[in-house]
Every structure is written in C-alpha cells, then in structure tokens.
Amino acid sequence: MRLPAEIEQRILELISMPDLNWKSARVHNKKLNRIRNQMYKLTDDFAQAIPSADKYSDAYFAYNFPMNFVKAMVLAKEVNCLYPQLFNNKDTIRILDIGCGEGAGMFGLYYGLKNSKKFVLTGIDTSTQMLKKCKNMTHSLKNKDACIRVKLRRQDVSHGLLKKKINKYNIVIFANVLAEIFTGDNIPVKFIERILKSTDDDGVIIIIEPAAKNLSRRLMDLRNEIIQKHKGYILLPCLHKNECPLYEIRKQKEWCHQSISWHSPVYMKIINQGLNREIDYLKFSYLVISKKDHRKRYDGCYSVISPLFREKGRKRCFLCTPAGRIELVRLNKLKTQANREFDRISKGDIISFENLVQTIPHYWRIAENTKVKITYRKNN
Numbered sequence: 001m002r003l004p005a006e007i008e009q010r011i012l013e014l015i016s017m018p019d020l021n022w023k024s025a026r027v028h029n030k031k032l033n034r035i036r037n038q039m040y041k042l043t044d045d046f047a048q049a050i051p052s053a054d055k056y057s058d059a060y061f062a063y064n065f066p067m068n069f070v071k072a073m074v075l076a077k078e079v080n081c082l083y084p085q086l087f088n089n090k091d092t093i094r095i096l097d098i099g100c101g102e103g104a105g106m107f108g109l110y111y112g113l114k115n116s117k118k119f120v121l122t123g124i125d126t127s128t129q130m131l132k133k134c135k136n137m138t139h140s141l142k143n144k145d146a147c148i149r150v151k152l153r154r155q156d157v158s159h160g161l162l163k164k165k166i167n168k169y170n171i172v173i174f175a176n177v178l179a180e181i182f183t184g185d186n187i188p189v190k191f192i193e194r195i196l197k198s199t200d201d202d203g204v205i206i207i208i209e210p211a212a213k214n215l216s217r218r219l220m221d222l223r224n225e226i227i228q229k230h231k232g233y234i235l236l237p238c239l240h241k242n243e244c245p246l247y248e249i250r251k252q253k254e255w256c257h258q259s260i261s262w263h264s265p266v267y268m269k270i271i272n273q274g275l276n277r278e279i280d281y282l283k284f285s286y287l288v289i290s291k292k293d294h295r296k297r298y299d300g301c302y303s304v305i306s307p308l309f310r311e312k313g314r315k316r317c318f319l320c321t322p323a324g325r326i327e328l329v330r331l332n333k334l335k336t337q338a339n340r341e342f343d344r345i346s347k348g349d350i351i352s353f354e355n356l357v358q359t360i361p362h363y364w365r366i367a368e369n370t371k372v373k374i375t376y377r378k379n380n
C-alpha cells in the first residue's frame with residue numbers, strides 16, 4: 001500500500017519543497033528542521049489532548065495527512081470489497097467528511113473507491129486555515145478528474161445536526177476528529193444516531209481514530225452501545241455481534257486496533273531522520289456503522305487480530321471469533337501445500353478454513369490436511 005504519486009507530489013509542492021529527495025535534502029535543511037520541530041510540538045499536544053493540527057499545519061500536512069489518507073483508502077477498499085452492494089447501483093457517491101482538515105478522509109475514500117462513478121465530496125471543518133489547505137489540495141484533484149465535485153464549508157458539528165438534504169450521503173467519515181469533538185470518556189450514541197439520519201438507506205458512517213488505548217477502547221464502548229441499543233449495525237472490523245473478545249481480556253489491557261504495513265514516501269523518511277518515529281506501519285482503530293442491516297454472514301471467516309508470531313518450531317496468531325479470542329497454531333513440521341497460506345497472513349486479514357482441529361476451547365490447531373484461505377487482505 002502506498003500514497004498515490006500525484007498526491008505525494010502535491011504535498012511536496014504545498015510544503016514548498018517540490019524537488020525534495022535524498023540528494024536535495026541538504027538544501028531544504030532549514031524547512032525540514034522546522035517541520036521536525038513542529039512534529040515534536042504536535043506529539044506533545046496530542047499526548048495532552050490539545051488540538052493543534054491547524055497550529056502546526058505544515059507538519060500535520062506532511063506527516064499525518066498521507067497516513068490518514070492511506071488509512072481511509074484502505075478502508076474504502078475493504079468496505080467496497082466486503083459490502084459491494086452498498087455502492088454498486090449508485091451513479092454518484094456522496095461523501096461527507098466531518099472535521100475534514102486538509103481532506104485526508106474524503107480524498108482517501110475517493111481514491112479507494114474511484115472508478116467510473118461520479119463523486120460529490122463535502123468537507124466540513126471549524127478551522128478556516130485547514131479548509132484553505134483542503135481547497136489547495138482540491139484544485140489538483142479537480143484538474144485531473146472531471147467526475148469529482150468538492151464543496152467545503154465552515155461549521156461546528158459537535159451537536160451532530162446537519163442540514164436536511166434531498167440527496168443523502170452514502171458515506172460520512174470522521175477521521176481523527178471524534179477525539180477533538182468529544183473529550184470525555186464516551187462518544188454519545190445520540191450523536192451517531194443523528195448523523196445516520198443524513199445517510200441514505202445504504203449509507204455508512206466510517207470512524208477512524210488514533211490507535212491509542214483510551215481512544216480505541218472508547219470506540220469499543222460505542223460499538224457495544226450501538227449493538228445493545230439497536231441504533232445501527234456494525235459492518236467492520238467485527239464480523240459478529242457478540243461481545244468484543246478483547247474488551248474484558250487481561251483486565252482491560254487490550255484494545256482493538258489495526259497495524260498495517262505500507263510504503264511510506266521517501267520524503268517522510270527524510271523528515272523522519274532524527275525523529276525516528278515508526279512510520280512503516282499505519283496504526284488506527286475504526287468502525288464502519290450502517291443504517292440498515294447490511295451485515296453479511298461471514299460464517300467460518302475470522303479476523304486476524306495479531307501479527308503472525310514466528311517461534312521455534314511453530315507459528316501462531318490470534319483470531320477474533322464469536323466465541324472469543326482464539327489462539328491458532330501450526331507446527332512447522334505440519335506445513336503442507338493445503339495450509340501454506342498460513343505463512344502469508346498478517347494482522348487485519350480475514351481468513352477461513354477447512355478441517356481445522358478445535359478440540360480445546362480458545363486453542364485451534366492447523367493440521368496437515370487443514371486448508372487455509374485468506375478471504376480478504378487488508379494490505380493488498
């Protein structure tokens with residue numbers, strides 16, 4: 001997974017280093033150090049829950065925008081692949097990005113879904129500065145693709161009330177914004193209920209949050225409340241509606257989050273010199289909520305919720321199942337043609353089996369005749 005080349009080039013133009021590469025990096029040292037300093041401040045503020053994306057907007061744009069863009073792109077592909085009925089019969093896809101910032105959410109979704117369809121993207125934000133940056137980003141997209149319309153407006157959406165529209169939204173995305181809108185312990189389910197009223201019958205809300213434990217667990221609470229109060233349907237990341245297996249495990253030390261490897265652009269690697277952040281993985285938590293029950297029966301399919309651990313004599317990982325968290329193990333000596341796909345799995349994949357050995361609860365074994373199939377790869 002990588003950032004589209006034209007988006008990377010546009011970012012470099014907008015941070016005034018269009019020719020940045022390993023050879024030219026020295027020439028840009030002053031600007032690079034300014035961005036690195038802003039990165040420190042952004043991180044400090046994030047740790048204290050102080051919103052400062054617009055204050056340190058160059059650093060946010062150079063560093064967070066591409067990652068948030070690709071996260072949205074990954075999720076658009078996943079939703080489209082696992083729930084194609086949501087968009088198949090639509091000529092125009094209407095996307096609302098609340099707290100759009102520079103538009104990472106809506107532009108990422110657009111790139112993930114882009115085909116012969118038309119797109120109307122609406123971005124809402126309280127920050128004039130961020131909307132201005134979003135507008136700059138928009139120009140390059142509109143020049144390339146006549147099938148896209150972008151509308152931007154300044155509005156505070158903390159109440160969840162949106163103008164009534166004849167053409168409702170197919171997707172409403174909240175990318176890294178709920179932590180700013182709701183600073184308390186929970187995201188009110190009433191807010192989600194209100195937003196769902198602005199989506200069409202096949203509409204979905206996509207929420208992306210940073211992978212931090214408190215924010216991810218808050219999202220897990222929201223998931224549970226939506227299911228318990230019948231306020232919508234969870235399409236992803238959960239393939240079942242039973243209690244989240246990670247919710248109570250290990251005295252609440254676990255939280256459901258994604259960690260997907262990607263090819264970070266060279267310019268990010270240059271900025272990262274001295275910062276040494278882990279930029280090769282996209283970490284986030286997410287929920288896809290639908291208004292109507294579009295859940296498909298993914299019986300016999302399970303999400304991989306850990307990396308594949310390669311240990312002496314065996315490989316293992318953990319699965320999310322309706323019966324809880326399951327440890328799945330294959331001894332190296334039992335590797336066969338039928339189960340060799342197991343070696344390729346990564347966190348976030350959806351897998352299925354034939355002839356699995358399930359003699360002990362919460363501990364499943366792959367035998368020589370077990371057939372392993374990767375039904376969906378998040379990082380494809």
Ligand SMILES: C[S@@+](CC[C@H](N)C(=O)[O-])C[C@H]1O[C@@H](n2cnc3c(N)ncnc32)[C@H](O)[C@@H]1O
Binds near residue numbers: 125177180
């Ligand atoms: C961390 S940035 C995320 C930007 C973008 N969605 C992304 O993922 O890169 C949060 C954005 O939400 C905006 N925001 C915060 N509270 C808001 C509110 N109540 N209504 C609309 N936008 C809001 C901020 O101005 C900021 O641009």
